[in-house]
Amino acid sequence: MDLKLEGKCALVTGSSEGIGHAAAAGLAAEGARVALCAGRPDVLERAAEKIRAATGAEAAAIVGDLSRGDDCVRVVADAAEALGGIDILVNTVGQIKLAGIEELTDADWQAEIDRNVMSAVRCARAAWPHLKKSGAGRVVNITGLAGKQVYLPGDMATSLTKASLISFTKTLAHEGAPHGILVNNVCPGPIDTEGMPERIGWIAGRLGVSYEQAMQNREQASLLGRLGRPEEVADVVVFLSSARASFVTGVTIEVGGGAAHYI
Numbered sequence: 001m002d003l004k005l006e007g008k009c010a011l012v013t014g015s016s017e018g019i020g021h022a023a024a025a026g027l028a029a030e031g032a033r034v035a036l037c038a039g040r041p042d043v044l045e046r047a048a049e050k051i052r053a054a055t056g057a058e059a060a061a062i063v064g065d066l067s068r069g070d071d072c073v074r075v076v077a078d079a080a081e082a083l084g085g086i087d088i089l090v091n092t093v094g095q096i097k098l099a100g101i102e103e104l105t106d107a108d109w110q111a112e113i114d115r116n117v118m119s120a121v122r123c124a125r126a127a128w129p130h131l132k133k134s135g136a137g138r139v140v141n142i143t144g145l146a147g148k149q150v151y152l153p154g155d156m157a158t159s160l161t162k163a164s165l166i167s168f169t170k171t172l173a174h175e176g177a178p179h180g181i182l183v184n185n186v187c188p189g190p191i192d193t194e195g196m197p198e199r200i201g202w203i204a205g206r207l208g209v210s211y212e213q214a215m216q217n218r219e220q221a222s223l224l225g226r227l228g229r230p231e232e233v234a235d236v237v238v239f240l241s242s243a244r245a246s247f248v249t250g251v252t253i254e255v256g257g258g259a260a261h262y263i
């Protein structure tokens, strides 16, 4: 299948590690020119270099904290300048913070909303003129199963923010359609990324079970009995970013090995 991504300009946020990095690498492998963004400069530069070496594609590394509004504006502007425009925006920034109602202050809630929701809202707003100019713009937001079903203790901040992002995507798809901009969600289940061991440790502590037991529970949450790989999420992101997804907008595609238990 020719995805027709050759020469397309893609900004992938939160892309020095995990799902974002796999998405940037997947787009570059299909011939897109990519801009990566993350907070730690050394990790980010290594990630961009890895993509350049593997694909020969242009990969710009732009440091920023996308919890901050001013950084969202600057990172999008820098990416557009480095790539010569933006056809594809993949909003990956987000984190799974596990905490109970008594542990989260107002400042904690605001930080969750800024990172998991406003980063995508602000980057989409800043990229909108470029996406309109593209004529075939794409926005892919990385949400999470917690936005659709709740199955972990202390998942409330993730659940609230991911549900908001799913709702934002739906309304943005309406606004994008007249401009040829398609907006979709990719909704991962448990994926084996750098942050997973810390999350499993937290869950084990909260449930009073061993790390091994908590890991086994996570693996068995999926019908396939294992965690997913970042590349398995990235493949769906790449498809939605492509010309071959031309009649797909406003939807949420779960990539969780069947971990979604709703119909």
Ligand SMILES: NC(=O)c1ccc[n+]([C@@H]2O[C@H](COP(=O)([O-])OP(=O)(O)OC[C@H]3O[C@@H](n4cnc5c(N)ncnc54)[C@H](OP(=O)(O)O)[C@@H]3O)[C@@H](O)[C@H]2O)c1
Pocket: 013, 014, 015, 016, 017, 018, 019, 020, 037, 038, 039, 040, 041, 043, 064, 065, 066, 067, 092, 093, 094, 095, 096, 115, 142, 143, 144, 145, 187, 188, 189, 190, 191, 192, 193, 194, 195, 196
């Ligand atoms: N892994 C899973 O099981 C899973 C399941 C459902 C949903 N998700 C969602 O998928 C997305 C990616 O998760 P992941 O597990 O791949 O994450 P990850 O491995 O922890 O990687 C996160 C990436 O985002 C960057 N980042 C974090 N905060 C940032 C900020 N404020 N500004 C700019 N960059 C930032 C990190 O770099 P720096 O630290 O250097 O900034 C890193 O490159 C998240 O939205 C997450 O909620 C993941």
